[in-house]
Amino acid sequence: MAFLNGEQRHTVYTYMTNETVCESQYDDKEETRVAEPLTVSPELTANYAYFFDLDGTLAEIKPHPDQVAVPHKILQLLDRLAAHNAGALALISGRSMTELDALAKPFRFPLAGVHGAERRDINGKTHIVRLPESVVREVEALLRSMLVALPGAELETKGMAFALHYRQAPEHEAALLALAQHVTQHWPQLALQPGKCVVEIKPKGTNKGEAIAAFMQEAPLRDGFPFLWETI
16 A cells, blocks of 8 residues: 655555454354564654554454444553554544544544544544535435335444445345445445445545545654554
């Protein structure tokens, strides 16, 4: 993965957690692939700009998004890493910033939520991509009406985005994907974002890569080599 910051920058180390299971009944131990411990010297850890996904990386994936919790020990380590690295650390997620803040309590980090549609920069300023209220109302009404015929599928609204979850009903994956494609064709300002047992509909042009690129323009993140830990 490359970023532009005056000159081309490359990720020195990228860890991808590969999640392949989508079942209504599953074992967390089979679901989450845990990384081998990575031990590096303090001098090396201070040369990176850290970006962490949350679900499937910092926290185990659960049957319902509201069941997820980040172990306090992990949060403490993130806080220590950020302090050691002059604050060059951010969380990048499909979750909203409100959810991320709640999961990170009592700590507060720079964030990019909803796949980059909202972002709190290194100085605490919030940047949000908004949709017309009429579009939000119309899309939500359509999705709710269609999900009546798809028992087990769940709609999560995020203000400017929508998530169609099918972990409890994997047989509806194709129908939900077709529904999301219909929405993005009817409302061209929206884009499709497939995920882990979820199909998301978000503002076009927003993604985690763009959010990271924006962070990489801000000190101290721009002074480090980007390190990304993400779930695929």
